[in-house]
Structure formats: C-alpha cells, structure tokens
Amino acid sequence: MTDAYHKLPLTFNRERLQQDLEKLLHNHWISHINQSVHNGGWCALPLRSVDGKVDSITVAELNPERYQNTLYLEQSDYLKEVVSGLQCSVVSARLMLLKAGEEIRRHTDMDLCFEDGCVRLHIPIQTHADVTFLINDQPVHFSEGECWYMNANYPHEVKNGSSVDRVHLVIDCIVNDWLRGLFINTGYEKTVVEYKYGSPDITDENILQVIEQLDRLDADGARALAQNLTSLWQKHHEH
Structure with missing residues (x-):
C-alpha cells in the first residue's frame, strides 16, 4: 500500500x-x-x-x-x-x-x-x-x-x-x-516515509551541492539548514 x-x-x-x-x-x-x-x-x-x-x-x-x-x-x-x-x-x-x-x-x-x-x-x-x-x-x-x-x-x-x-x-x-x-x-492509508536527509529531493548524489548552495545564500535560516544537512551527511558517512 x-x-x-x-x-x-x-x-x-x-x-x-x-x-x-x-x-x-x-x-x-x-x-x-x-x-x-x-x-x-x-x-x-x-x-x-x-x-x-x-x-x-x-x-x-x-x-x-x-x-x-x-x-x-x-x-x-x-x-x-x-x-x-x-x-x-x-x-x-x-x-x-x-x-x-x-x-x-x-x-x-x-x-x-x-x-x-x-x-x-x-x-x-x-x-x-x-x-x-x-x-x-x-x-x-x-x-x-x-x-x-x-x-x-x-x-x-x-x-x-x-x-x-x-x-x-x-x-x-x-x-x-x-x-x-x-x-x-477502498483501503487508503497514509504511508509514513522517513527520508535520509529530510526531503525526497536531497540524496547522496546531490547533498554536497545543496549544502554549497545554501551556504552561498548567506542567510541565518539557510546556514542553519546547511549545518543540519552537514551533520546528517557526516553521520551517514562516518564509517
């Protein structure tokens, strides 16, 4: 389903x-x-x-x-x-x-x-x-x-x-x-999906590019999101 x-x-x-x-x-x-x-x-x-x-x-x-x-x-x-x-x-x-x-x-x-x-x-x-x-x-x-x-x-x-x-x-x-x-x-149910980086559009293939683009925005919200994504990326790649 x-x-x-x-x-x-x-x-x-x-x-x-x-x-x-x-x-x-x-x-x-x-x-x-x-x-x-x-x-x-x-x-x-x-x-x-x-x-x-x-x-x-x-x-x-x-x-x-x-x-x-x-x-x-x-x-x-x-x-x-x-x-x-x-x-x-x-x-x-x-x-x-x-x-x-x-x-x-x-x-x-x-x-x-x-x-x-x-x-x-x-x-x-x-x-x-x-x-x-x-x-x-x-x-x-x-x-x-x-x-x-x-x-x-x-x-x-x-x-x-x-x-x-x-x-x-x-x-x-x-x-x-x-x-x-x-x-x-007809059996519809909400599917709870947890994405690795919080969004289906952010993947291992593009996360570094997303972080770089956020850093360029030079805004507090963008910097905070970039830091959070960086932490997630490091966590998944620490091994």
Missing part, C-alpha cells in the same frame, strides 16, 4: 470522454507555466478556472467560489457531467496534454494531497502502455476511463514514449465526507 497514488472506485465512459476531447482539440491549448520541467510538449486547456477565464491554467488559489466553468466545459456535455457528478467542491478542472515523445521532468506541486484537504484526481482520456508515470519513484499506469488520486506533494515525472498524445482530465477537489469515504472504503 502506498499513499503516492490511489485508484478510486469511479469509472467513466472512455468513448464519450474521447468524443468531447476531439471537439476541443482545435482550441488554443496553453503551454504549462512550469517551463523548467518540459520542452514545450506539455500544455493544458482550462475547463474550470478563476472567473471562468480561458486564458489561464494556473491554480493560484484553492477557494472553490473563485472558480467557474469555462466555455470549453459548457460546450462539452460529458466532461461537464463528469465534473458536476463529483459530490464535493471542485476547484479547478483542466485537460492536460503531453505530446508524443515528450516528457515532464521530476517536480513537486505542494499542498495537493489528501491529508492537506485538497486532492488532485486524474481521469485518463487518451493514453498508451508506453507512457511511464513515476510518483515518488514508484511506477504506475492510469488506464483510460479510470479515476486516480496522485499525491502531488511527492516528486513525480512522466515520459510519453508512445506515438500518441497523452491527455488526462485533471481535477482539484476539496476533501469532504463523500470523498473521504471513497478513500477509506
């Missing part, structure tokens, strides 16, 4: 999802704002956004009252049915596309996990067996029409080694009793 991802007992009609997707492909898809983790092959179409704007895919806040359906969702009968059918407050909803042969490099999205009260759900619309998804270094495959939770606080990355574009419906939701029941009744 892992808390990096969890399959929920919800399934959706793959053909109807793909029919709605086909109608939306000609619209202006927006390159993902996190340019450091992709080379232009990752883009999105907003279905629910702040004030219903079609030119923004950023999840800038988690207040559901700020979010409205965009015209793209209003034009998509089945996608609208899927989103509105969730018995919880929906923040944002986006179609996320990763082009064939492209990748999303390892990164994290903070404050998006079940324990924090806001979950990110993935409903694959178009995918392939050659799409590799790693969440906290654990491989998982999400199939079309399924509904999966991913703990976006963990490092995650995707490689699309196929010849088709991968498209997911990605929905951010506020945890309530209904959603909590879906998790608990």
